Each structure stands twice: as C-alpha cells, then as structure tokens.
Amino acid sequence: MRVIATAGHVDxxxxxxxxELTGMEPDRWAEERRRGLTIDLGxxxxxxxxxxxxxxxxxGHERFxxxxxxxxxxxxxxxxxxxxxxxxxxxxxxxxxxxxxLGVRHGLLVVTRSDLADPGPALAQARERLARTxxxxxxxxxxxxxxxxxxxxxxxxxxxxxxxxxxPDPGADVRLWVDxxxxxxxxxxxxxxxxxxxxxxxxxELVLSGTGGRVAVRGLQALGESARRVVGVARVAxxxxxxxxxxxxxxxxLLTPDAWPMTRVLDVRLVGAAEPPRNAVLHVGSAAVxxxxxxLGTDTARLVLTRPLPLRAGDRGLLRDPGRRRIVDGVxxxxxxxxxxxRRGAARQRGLDLAGxxxxxxxxxRGLVLARELxxxxxxxxxxxxxxWRADPARWAxxxxxxxxxxxxxxxxxxxxxxxxxxxxxxxxxxxAEVAVPLLAQAGLAVVDGQVPGAAALPDPVDxxxxxxxxDLARAxxxxxxxxxxxxxxxxxxxxxxxxRVGRLLRLADGVVxxxxxxxxxxxxxxxxxxxxxxxxxxxxxxTTRRVAVPLLELxxxxxxxRRVCDTGRVVLP
Numbered sequence: 001m002r003v004i005a006t007a008g009h010v011d012x013x014x015x016x017x018x019x020e021l022t023g024m025e026p027d028r029w030a031e032e033r034r035r036g037l038t039i040d041l042g043x044x045x046x047x048x049x050x051x052x053x054x055x056x057x058x059x060g061h062e063r064f065x066x067x068x069x070x071x072x073x074x075x076x077x078x079x080x081x082x083x084x085x086x087x088x089x090x091x092x093x094x095x096x097x098x099x100x101x102l103g104v105r106h107g108l109l110v111v112t113r114s115d116l117a118d119p120g121p122a123l124a125q126a127r128e129r130l131a132r133t134x135x136x137x138x139x140x141x142x143x144x145x146x147x148x149x150x151x152x153x154x155x156x157x158x159x160x161x162x163x164x165x166x167x168p169d170p171g172a173d174v175r176l177w178v179d180x181x182x183x184x185x186x187x188x189x190x191x192x193x194x195x196x197x198x199x200x201x202x203x204x205e206l207v208l209s210g211t212g213g214r215v216a217v218r219g220l221q222a223l224g225e226s227a228r229r230v231v232g233v234a235r236v237a238x239x240x241x242x243x244x245x246x247x248x249x250x251x252x253x254l255l256t257p258d259a260w261p262m263t264r265v266l267d268v269r270l271v272g273a274a275e276p277p278r279n280a281v282l283h284v285g286s287a288a289v290x291x292x293x294x295x296l297g298t299d300t301a302r303l304v305l306t307r308p309l310p311l312r313a314g315d316r317g318l319l320r321d322p323g324r325r326r327i328v329d330g331v332x333x334x335x336x337x338x339x340x341x342x343r344r345g346a347a348r349q350r351g352l353d354l355a356g357x358x359x360x361x362x363x364x365x366r367g368l369v370l371a372r373e374l375x376x377x378x379x380x381x382x383x384x385x386x387x388x389w390r391a392d393p394a395r396w397a398x399x400x401x402x403x404x405x406x407x408x409x410x411x412x413x414x415x416x417x418x419x420x421x422x423x424x425x426x427x428x429x430x431x432x433a434e435v436a437v438p439l440l441a442q443a444g445l446a447v448v449d450g451q452v453p454g455a456a457a458l459p460d461p462v463d464x465x466x467x468x469x470x471x472d473l474a475r476a477x478x479x480x481x482x483x484x485x486x487x488x489x490x491x492x493x494x495x496x497x498x499x500x501r502v503g504r505l506l507r508l509a510d511g512v513v514x515x516x517x518x519x520x521x522x523x524x525x526x527x528x529x530x531x532x533x534x535x536x537x538x539x540x541x542x543x544t545t546r547r548v549a550v551p552l553l554e555l556x557x558x559x560x561x562x563r564r565v566c567d568t569g570r571v572v573l574p
Contacts, residue, residue: 001045001222001234002162003194005056007099008081009089013112016145017081018055021155022046045223045235048159052223054235055079056194075194076165076233077106079158080126080135084142085117088125094327098283100133101271101318101330106165108157109140115147168232172197173259174206175310176238177285178252183245187219190239191248193286195232198256202228208243209262209310210252215242251287253310260310261376263336267354268317270299271330276319280328284309284317293319294341297351302338303331311336312378313358334358336377339365357382360392367395368431386438396439399429403443407452415459416498419451458498465489466499473515478522478544478552480512508551522552523561523572532569 006014018024024044045054056075078099082092099107109126111119119142130136141157143150180192204217219239220227230236238254253260270276282291287309294302315333320326335358341347353361359379363369371390374382383390391399406428410420426436437447445452458466468489469481481489486496496513499505505513525541526533533541539549553570556562562570 001052001054002050002077002165003054003056003075003233003235004077004079004158004162005075006079006081007095009083009086009091009095012081012083012086012089012092013145014079014081017079017110017112017143017154018044020145020148020151021158022055048155048162050159050163053158053162054223056235076104076196077108077161078104078135079108079110080130080138081110081112082122082126083116084111084113084119084122087122088129092126092129096129096133096135097272097327098318099135101327102316103134103271103330103332105134105137106161107135107138108154108161109135109138110154111140111142112145114142114150115144165233168197170197170199170231172232173256174198174200174204174254175256175260175285176200176236176254177287178248178254179250179286181245181248181250181252184239187239188241189243189245189248190237191252191254192235192237193254195230195234195236197232199229199231200236200238201230205257207255207257207260208248208252209255209260209308210249211243211247212262213243214257215240215254217241251285251289253285253287255310259376260312261336262308263311264305264308265302265338266305266311266333267296267300267302267335267338267350267358268331268333269354270301270319271332272328274328276301276328277321277323279322280319281322282309282317282319282331284311284315288320290322291319294347295351296347297355300334300351300354301331302341302347302350312376314378333378335362338362363390363392364394367392368435386435389432389435391435399431399439400443403429403439404445407440407445411454416462416494417454418497418501419448419453421451422447423450425452454498454501458502458504461490462495462498465491465495466504469505469513470515473518476543477515477518478542478548480508480514480544480548483511486511486513508548508555512548512551514548514552518552519556519559519561523556526556526562526570527572531571532565533571534568535570538570 006018008014022044045052082088109130111123111126123140123142127140130138139157141150141153143154176193176195178191178193182190184190200217200220202217202220205214206217208215217238218241220230221237222230222234276293278293280291280293282289282303282305289309290306291303296302311333313333313335317331318327319329319331321328334354341350359382362379363383368389368391370388374390384393384396403425406425407420410424422436423433425440426433429436431439440447440452469491472481496505496507500507503516506516506518507513522542526538529537529541535549535553538553539546542549553562557564560573562572565571
C-alpha cells in the first residue's frame with residue numbers, strides 16, 4: 001500500500017477529487033458535510049495498477065491548519081490541488097510551506113475545475129510557486145470533477161507517482177503516530193494512523209508514548225479489512241489492549257519498545273529563511289507541542305518542548321508561529337539527546353559543532369556511547385568500536401595516553417597493593433569497567449585476575465625492613481622472625497604480602513616467613529637424615545621450632561619434595 005496526502009486551499013476540490021478516484025466519501029463528520037469543507041482528516045482508498053493507494057484528505061481552511069499538519073506529517077507523497085477558476089490562494093502557500101518544510105519531494109499537481117476556467121494560468125502560477133520548493137519536480141495534470149475529464153490522466157500520473165516512491169524497511173522500528181482514537185463496542189480502544197515503515201502484527205507489544213505504558217495489539221485493520229500482519233507504508237486501525245480511550249489521542253505514538261528516545265530537549269537544523277519566534281509550536285507526525293526556541297547558529301537551534309516526543313536524528317517537523325498563525329520554518333532533528341549548555345559560550349560552540357557532522361559532535365561531547373544508544377538516536381556507525389561501545393577517536397587517544405599515568409599514580413598511592421584494580425582504573429578514567437580492559441590492553445598494560453600487576457620494587461621503608469629479615473635468615477635460614485621482631489621492623493600483613501609478591505619472602509603461614517629459597521635448602525638438609533624421619537627430627541635438623549617446621553613440611557609435601565610414608569614419617573624424594 002502507498003499513502004498520499006492531499007493539500008491545497010479550502011474548497012478547491014480536494015475531497016471531490018478523492019471521491020471521484022475512490023468512490024468513497026472522505027468527509028467523515030456531519031459538520032464537515034454540512035459546511036462543505038474538511039475540518040478533520042478524511043480517509044479513502046482505491047486500487048491502481050501499481051497497487052493500493054490510501055488518501056489522507058487534509059483540511060484546507062486556515063483555522064484547521066493544525067489538523068492539516070497532522071495529516072501531511074507522516075506521509076511520503078502529496079496531491080497538491082489548485083482550482084482553475086481561483087488559482088493560487090493564501091492557504092495554498094500555507095500548505096506548500098508545510099510540505100517544503102517537511103521535505104516532501106514526491107507529488108502530483110492537479111488543477112481542478114478545468115471546466116469552469118482555462119487551467120493554464122493556474123497551472124503556470126502553481127508551477128512557479130512549486131519551483132522554489134522540494135516539490136519542484138512534481139508533474140501536473142488538469143481535471144474536472146463535474147465532467148470527469150482528465151480523471152484517467154490523474155489515475156495514470158498517480159500510478160507513476162506511487163511506483164516511484166521508495167520502498168520502506170519492513171524491519172524498521174515501529175513509530176505509528178496516532179491521528180484518531182475512539183471506542184468500538186465489544187472491541188475497546190481503537191487508534192488509526194499511517195504506518196510509515198516496519199510491521200505490526202496481532203499480539204505485538206508496543207509502548208504508548210503519552211503514558212510510557214505497554215499496550216498489546218488485539219486486532220488490526222487495513223483498508224477496512226482485518227489482518228494478522230500489516231507492513232508499512234499503510235493506513236491502519238489498531239485495536240489496543242491495555243489502555244482506555246481517554247489515555248490515548250492525536251499526537252501520541254505507538255512505539256517498538258526500547259527503540260525510541262523520548263526527549264524534551266533537541267537540537268535541530270532550521271530549513272527556511274524566517275527567524276523563528278522564541279515560543280513556537282513544533283509539529284512532528286500528528287503531534288503539536290509548544291516549544292521554546294534558543295538559537296545556536298545561523299541555521300541551528302535548541303528546542304525545549306513542553307512534553308516529550310519520540311524523536312531521532314533525521315526526523316523532520318515544522319515550527320509554527322501560534323500568534324501569527326503561520327509556518328515559519330521546517331526543522332530537521334540533529335540530536336535528540338544533546339549536551340547541556342551550562343557554560344558561558346556553550347550555545348555558540350554547540351552551533352559550530354552542529355555545522356559539521358551531528359553524530360560525530362554527539363560522540364565528541366560524550367566521549368564514549370553505547371553503540372545501541374547511537375542507533376536508537378538515529379546515528380550511523382561513528383567512532384572507534386570498543387566492544388559494545390563507540391569512542392570518539394580524539395577522546396580514545398587521550399585515554400590511551402593517560403591510562404599509564406593513572407596506573408603509576410595508583411601504585412604510588414597504594415605501594416603495597418598487589419595491583420591496580422580494573423574497576424578503580426575505570427572510575428579514575430570516568431569510563432565503564434568493560435571499556436577499561438581494552439583500553440589497558442591498547443596502552444600495553446596486562447590485566448591479570450582483574451587488575452594491572454603492581455610494580456616489582458618495594459617502597460624504601462619496606463625494602464629496608466625486608467633486608468633486615470633477609471640478614472637474619474642468612475644467619476639462620478629456618479629461624480623465622482617472631483611477631484615481636486616483625487613488629488619492630490614495621491612489617492605487617494600488607495608489607496609482608498608485598499614482599500612475597502615481589503619474591504623477597506616466602507609466607508608459610510600467618511606471621512611465619514622465610515626466604516624464597518627455604519624449600520630447596522630444607523630438602524637438601526633433610527635428605528641427610530635416615531629415612532623415614534619425623535617432624536621432630538626435621539625440626540632439630542633444621543634448627544627451628546615447631547611453629548616453622550610443621551607448615552614447612554606441609555609445603556615440601558605440596559611441592560613434591562617430600563612424601564609421607566606412614567603416620568609420623570616422611571622421605572625426601574629424589
């Protein structure tokens with residue numbers, strides 16, 4: 001299915017044209033029919049050789065411009081109508097400004113009432129206006145709704161138009177802007193909208209933007225027929241479970257869960273020559289939200305909305321001046337999650353940043369961003385891949401340069417620590433722990449058991465104390481210093497642990513240390529004893545105490561230097 005909007009001045013024959021093309025009445029309300037104009041959005045559809053086409057018949061009267069914007073916002077193409085007997089009119093300008101601001105490039109110019117006046121002057125006038133807009137390539141045809149002359153040509157041009165429209169992505173995230181909501185007896189809440197891309201299926205779970213709550217798709221209709229699955233582009237009616245009619249309305253959106261950022265602050269590019277007022281109305285999709293406008297650069301601005309909307313980079317919208325009742329600018333979303341402007345000159349610098357690549361500017365402002373978040377924000381592949389993250393190249397280079405300094409600083413502050421923990425390094429660098437590991441690796445620093453190993457040297461006071469112990473052990477290799485001697489030297493558990501890690505001491509048990517060569521020396525002494533020997537004999541041969549002998553013999557057993565051969569005896573293994 002393809003979806004096309006109509007546009008043009010009030011009473012120029014838009015609804016009549018749709019009625020002739022489809023055989024359906026697009027004006028829904030009795031008030032519309034009584035007054036002869038489209039107040040709200042009308043819908044009708046037909047089949048062309050190229051496929052089914054649904055029309056969104058939008059209001060033409062100036063008072064109903066907001067409803068018109070709700071209609072043209074979500075659709076990719078337009079039939080622009082100008083009456084031959086009246087020519088170009090003020091509302092024609094308003095509608096064309098909206099279409100140009102939204103960047104609508106696919107369209108057909110239809111000059112109606114060709115039986116009442118020569119269509120040539122109106123056609124020339126319309127072509128001149130369209131030539132300065134995104135619809136400059138639109139083809140044109142004249143038609144009479146009364147005589148039906150030119151209707152076949154309209155159908156042929158429409159068929160060519162819809163065939164030229166780009167194919168939407170059926171796997172895209174769903175964002176269905178709601179343009180109507182009502183209750184159907186026996187079914188409950190029903191909403192309608194234009195599905196621009198992606199697919200909806202009965203049973204799907206979606207997020208309602210207005211409440212943030214989850215809703216389920218209970219049923220679907222497209223072109224008046226029930227369906228299990230609908231692929232965009234399509235006009236759809238969605239029967240929802242999980243929300244009351246009063247909680248959903250025009251301007252809300254049904255969203256793929258966790259796929260769209262809800263934002264009240266966004267940076268945009270202005271598409272138009274007018275300077276927007278400080279207070280405007282932003283129209284996106286079917287939503288109309290008041291916005292405060294803060295200029296950033298010559299063609300960029302920050303919008304602060306009164307309520308959040310689901311927006312991504314690349315989305316298009318319109319700024320309307322509510323006081324003067326006119327469209328002042330089209331906007332293109334550049335960043336739906338921009339950095340705060342909390343420093344003097346930050347707004348001007350932000351404008352300069354946005355003059356380049358907005359995605360790279362976003363990454364540069366944040367340094368490191370999850371790749372999934374970049375996708376949700378509508379940005380492409382940017383930055384240096386780091387696992388699940390993407391890094392700004394300049395920021396990453398700065399981190400690589402800085403991390404060895406931070407490791408050395410940690411070692412100076414914690415001289416007795418076994419190493420610098422990855423988590424501590426991540427905290428110091430202001431990054432996630434999972435990013436710290438590849439960062440340390442790129443800086444040439446190994447990670448062992450979750451930390452960067454400590455330095456091989458001991459702090460000077462500890463080095464002197466350990467040297468004193470080494471001197472004691474040189475005189476009596478198996479006479480481990482007692483607690484008083486260790487305390488005298490200032491060797492507590494942390495200091496001893498550091499000496500053990502650098503290979504200066506061997507810890508047999510808490511408070512029991514020998515030299516690192518003690519096992520080999522002990523095995524050579526014990527090899528001179530008659531086998532098997534007892535622990536008491538070993539103690540005497542080594543010239544030590546039971547406090548040392550028992551854990552030393554257990555260590556020799558674990559190293560394979562000795563082996564128990566009975567309850568009380570051991571032998572030295574060759």
